[in-house]
Amino acid sequence: MDKKKLNKDEIRNLKVQIRRKEKKDKAKPDVKWIIQIMLVAFLISFIFSFASELTLPNVNIIVGIIIVILFIILGLVFDMIGVAVTSADEKPFHSMNARKVRGADVAVKFKKNADKVSSFCNDVIGDICGIVSGSAGTMIAISLSGTLHMDKFILSLLVTAVIASFTIGGKAIGKSYAINKSNLILYEFAKCISYFYKPKK
Helix, strand or coil: CHHHHHHHHHHHHHHHHHHHHHHHHCCCCCHHHHHHHHHHHHHHHHHHHHHHHHHHHHCCHHHHHHHHHHHHHHHHHHHHHHHHHHHCCCHHHHHHHHCCCCCHHHHHHHHHCHHHHHHHHHHHHHHHHHHHHHHHHHHHHHHHHHHHCCCHHHHHHHHHHHHHHHHHHHHHHHHHHHHHCHHHHHHHHHHHHCCCCCCCC
């Protein structure tokens, strides 16, 4: 009886703490950012889709498969970066930034805007790569159906299922790695970006 009462009290306290945190951290949606990310998503999706639609019908099946694999890998890499940014510890990068280590200032900027960076990496690049690789896979299935003398519908389902399984399996492995190596991944990514972008002081 005492144990049940204790559990109820703990749950009640937890709910109170959550409400307090929500009130403290409550912020209005960043409408400007939402509009920007929608426009960026539209442009990247259009470019990726246009590129795949333009190239895939004119290349052989092997090259088409390689293109699909590249889209899957790109999606997995950015998914790992998105997870790493949210999991990383900010403190080491402040120390590195004080010593003028290349990319540390970018890493600090990314960590302070982890929600936006994660949204871009996971939701924009990651999801677009998933959609494009799926549609590209369908095109490859149509090409293969003539060669293998199989039904287009069944082959399309099989190809889509294979792409989905590799994508999901890859993300599962990548997320685990990204959490364990979050600081290293964020630093390497920030270091690459630092050649093209310098945060404002």
